Amino acid sequence: MERGLRTLEHSSRCISDRPFVLRTNQCHPRRLDRRSIRIQAVSVLKDVPTWQQLSACAGASALEGYVLRRKEVPRSAPTPTLPTTADAETDKPVLLYRDTNAWCPYCERVTFALAEKDVPYDSVLIDLRDKPAWYKDIVPTELTPAARINGELVYESMDILQRLEREFTEFPLLPSDASLREEAETVMGASEALGGAGFRFVAGGSLATRPDDEKPGPASDSQLAEMQAAFEEQLAEFEQQLSKHEGPFILGEFGLVDIVYAPALERLAANLPVMRGFKLRDHPDYPHTAAWFHALDQRPAYQKVKSDDVTHNQVFKRIFGVPLAAAPASSPGQVAARKEAAAKIAANRTAVVNDLLKNSGIVRGRTNQYGNTLRAVNGYPMEPSPAAVAAVEYALRRLCSWLLHGTPGPRHPDLEAAALGSAALVFFAGRASSPRDLSAAACTELRDGCWQLLKDMY
Incomplete structure (x- = not known):
């Protein structure tokens, strides 16, 4: 890895518009028979489906309810959301204030009840580590969830559940007896x-x-x-x-x-x-x-x-901080879950690639001991090299191909690109979260795909 990511110049040269050539060392006779080997990188890379092909294969129905949040964090949500502002308004009967990552068990109670009762709602996502002042002003407990139900603010999950039961009676959840x-x-x-x-x-x-x-x-x-x-x-x-x-x-x-x-x-x-x-x-x-x-x-x-x-x-x-052992991955074969994972990666690919580049350690400055993968052009701020972006995108396309077809397509011919792709997949396997990014079943299939591809990177 240390020698495989030496310089931006070398990385860019390996993933360029010119065909990649697997060169041999003429000092080793055993390698003389490989001198004529030429790997046409451009034609090989085209064998993996394009984003348009992957999206079409996954189908639009796999994106039902999925929302892209271009200028907000997180960049996507499993249900419709509104901006995190005090004046967020909805024409739906319920406006739910819930945690950003959909990890809160008390918020899950409410979303579960809303889904069972088939009540339309919008969400405002609250960062639990940095709650907005306006939210703390309107919710005395300063906790999530809270909800505006037909215009009236209710907080504490049990109180919200009871109010939903009284207000929306078409699908009752409490016995009449x-x-x-x-x-x-x-x-x-x-x-x-x-x-x-x-x-x-x-x-x-x-x-x-x-x-x-x-x-x-x-x-x-x-x-x-x-x-x-x-x-x-x-x-x-x-x-x-x-x-x-x-x-x-x-x-x-x-x-x-x-x-x-x-x-x-x-x-x-x-x-x-x-x-x-x-x-x-x-x-x-x-x-x-x-x-x-x-x-x-x-x-x-x-x-x-x-x-x-x-x-x-x-x-x-x-x-x-409790020590965590590796959890077993579920077996493949869940076709709908795999299509959902591939569709959502393809739909949100720009944000996913940027997140992997920024947070996985792939992008490094020129003083980093492992080499530079950033570049500055004409005085503009540093940005990832095209080679690093292309390597991560290629790994994700192979992942989507595996999810949809059971086979990832050809490996990248360049070892440095494979190293970057491997790092991205390892990070992605731990980064994906359900139901924030995708359903539990799709998240499990995504992780299983990452681990399977890591066995096939070299």
Whole structure:
């Protein structure tokens, strides 16, 4: 890598309009038979489909609901968004204020309910690390989510869910039977106990100060055992609740109670196997819980709002510093998910390429020990060399080809371009996030594609 990225001049020469020639060292007789080898780079590169061809193959339907945000961060969103300003207005009945990355479990509750009730809404994205002053002025808690429902501001996820239930009655999520409704309210009130016990066990003391400690810190084996026991006690109560009614859901039939529990248990099901070796989704001691997870995954609305396991583990590690083991990739074959991933990469390719160049370490100044991949022309600000841009774009086109056809097309003939493409794919595999960028299934397929292509770069 160090010798492969020496200078801008060499990089630009290797990816130019002239055919690339694989030269041999005449001092080595064993290589004499390779002197006549010529690799026509331009013709080879054309064998990978163009962006227009890839977009057409993926189909416009794969972009349904997807929004490009040209001058805002993030550059795309899974649902319609408005500018992050105090005067943002919508003609839809709900204006939702949610976190920028769609990581917040309480925001997921609300988006899940909106999808199930088929309520039209727009979103304003709030950066949780730098909340606008106007948002803190209008929301006393300064937390997300908040929502304007038919013009009236409501905050706290449970209050928003209850208001949505009262205002939009076409698809009710609470039972009409009085006794079942009372049971629903009781069970929803216990949701924080299960989630809290689970996250304390996952974090092992990093999430919050333990009761007997002055400072948060790594838990001992005995403390972890106590945390696991406390979580399993809560989980056993959840399992018992699921066994009370016919049907896989908490009250038998799907409803608001399931929406309240889903985001926390979704995250625990992702985190626990990696952090604590505890398989929540298919644990033999909790068969009703396993059936609940399976039934939940069949809900189309849930598929729109859920995240994937790798995203959850990356977020948890980033926030709480818990050591993270590699999560297994799902198997290929999900055609719709692959088309979605390819379509969204193609539609947002300029922003994706710029992000990879800027943040992966590919772009470097002239004083960098690994060489220069920036250039300045006629006094203008430094910019990535055309060679670096072309190398990253080529790697992404191969990724899209793999997603759509199962084969990536020919490798790049230049080793330095392959090195740049490899770095971009490694970074992209960890950068992609669902549902911010694409659905959970598509995000999993995208990552699997990155890992598969990394085996085929040289």
